[in-house]
Amino acid sequence: MQFSAKYNHPLFLLAMSLLLLASCKNKEYALPTAPDNLQNDAIKRTLGPNIVGQTIEFAYAMAIKPSKGKLATCDAEASIAGAAGTFMDNKSYFTKSNGADSGVVVATPSVNSGNKTSITYNKDTSAATLRYYYVIPEAARGQSVSFTFTATSSNGEKISMKMGPYTISKMDMVRNLAVSNNNMAYISIADTAVYNAANAAANAAKIDLVYLYRNLTTSTFGHALVSPAADTSYLPGITLPTGVNRSTKTQKVFNMQDYNLARLQYGGIFVDDIDFQKIDLSNQPNYAINLKAEAGVWVETADKKYRAYIYINSVNANGSAVISMKRYAL
Amino acid sequence: MKKNIFISLSVLLAAITWISCKKDRPVDEDGLLITTRRECYVSNFELLGTDYVTVRVGSAVIDTTAQTVKVTVAFGTDLKNVYPQFTLAQDCKLNPKITGRTDMSDLANPRKWTVISGNRQIQKEYTVQVTVQPR
Numbered sequence: 001m002q003f004s005a006k007y008n009h010p011l012f013l014l015a016m017s018l019l020l021l022a023s024c025k026n027k028e029y030a031l032p033t034a035p036d037n038l039q040n041d042a043i044k045r046t047l048g049p050n051i052v053g054q055t056i057e058f059a060y061a062m063a064i065k066p067s068k069g070k071l072a073t074c075d076a077e078a079s080i081a082g083a084a085g086t087f088m089d090n091k092s093y094f095t096k097s098n099g100a101d102s103g104v105v106v107a108t109p110s111v112n113s114g115n116k117t118s119i120t121y122n123k124d125t126s127a128a129t130l131r132y133y134y135v136i137p138e139a140a141r142g143q144s145v146s147f148t149f150t151a152t153s154s155n156g157e158k159i160s161m162k163m164g165p166y167t168i169s170k171m172d173m174v175r176n177l178a179v180s181n182n183n184m185a186y187i188s189i190a191d192t193a194v195y196n197a198a199n200a201a202a203n204a205a206k207i208d209l210v211y212l213y214r215n216l217t218t219s220t221f222g223h224a225l226v227s228p229a230a231d232t233s234y235l236p237g238i239t240l241p242t243g244v245n246r247s248t249k250t251q252k253v254f255n256m257q258d259y260n261l262a263r264l265q266y267g268g269i270f271v272d273d274i275d276f277q278k279i280d281l282s283n284q285p286n287y288a289i290n291l292k293a294e295a296g297v298w299v300e301t302a303d304k305k306y307r308a309y310i311y312i313n314s315v316n317a318n319g320s321a322v323i324s325m326k327r328y329a330l
Numbered sequence: 331m332k333k334n335i336f337i338s339l340s341v342l343l344a345a346i347t348w349i350s351c352k353k354d355r356p357v358d359e360d361g362l363l364i365t366t367r368r369e370c371y372v373s374n375f376e377l378l379g380t381d382y383v384t385v386r387v388g389s390a391v392i393d394t395t396a397q398t399v400k401v402t403v404a405f406g407t408d409l410k411n412v413y414p415q416f417t418l419a420q421d422c423k424l425n426p427k428i429t430g431r432t433d434m435s436d437l438a439n440p441r442k443w444t445v446i447s448g449n450r451q452i453q454k455e456y457t458v459q460v461t462v463q464p465r
Contacts (some may be wrong), residue, residue, distance in 0.1 A: 218464055219463050220404055221406070221465070226405075231368060234406065254383050285408040289405070
């Protein structure tokens, strides 16, 4: 049978309408069916660079149908053993109606053995999410760390999940160093410490910056980090301890509230190893004056052994400030 | 009949293509439109430090007759690494272009920039004189 051309168009439209009608049909919702075997999943909860001494937190979830069995054990194995303080929380958390986390003890306290952190369930539990806190050890600096989470159930099933590898930063971090005018004013990047004049003289070769505050009427000097070797006009009224004479490159930064250092509610900026590797401070001055709270200063030591980012947590008009620093050994 | 329609459409298409490709709006070597505007001056000037915060103390004084910009910067400003920002009359452009940090530390030999009008026929050289605030 052959249709004449004048019927082709309406037939095509009819076919398209039927197709549209069929495609718009709603599928009936069906409750998902839980798999029969032991299940697991994991997320890394901490963001930003992994810094030695800090914690990486994971949430590891595991579940089995109650008709099949109960959860028996759970362990986390790191490729490099965690530092003291590494543990797995023996509480399973749920979120209350007010949004707060609430923990229910489901297991014995975790036990560390070598690279492995283990817990044994002591409550009848079919599903739990446990948190694992890995304190980054010195041995992991500059290396990669991987994790294997394993759960077992009373019916003999075993399931594992690998996470990582995660690169551990080479840099160090030190927070909340109090500096004050004419007292705790001498900053050593090598030691990530602040000294007074007497101790600065004893560590003269390691003093990179002098903190000072001047409230001048003719200019906005304010809070400053100045190299001992800077022009004396940037060190008004300062008599340097004997031997303190290094020239440190500095570059002022504003609006870079590093999340690790600032720990403010807003965040998302993380200074990491790559920033220290890439920054070029060769053409920068050896002083930074008129520093405000939440400002920062990139620093390179005279011997080019270290680069650092110094963040100004707070300043006080009486001539003191709180600083934090990330430091990278070149 | 069909043949005639086809030929007419082809001619029309060719004509449209030719018109659309015609270059009636000249652009300069930077791809910027050359207009008929003859205005040629600096209307505002800003100077930022490496932290992108202004280093000026007070407003910059712009003399469009003497073709100078006088600006006082805070004591301690690192003039080797500053970002000058010019606001120009409409359609003007600046030469040389400012592409990043600029060294303005040689106070004895102030930096000069040339403003070029929208019609690209008028050029005016501005001298930026920097004074450092005393301590």
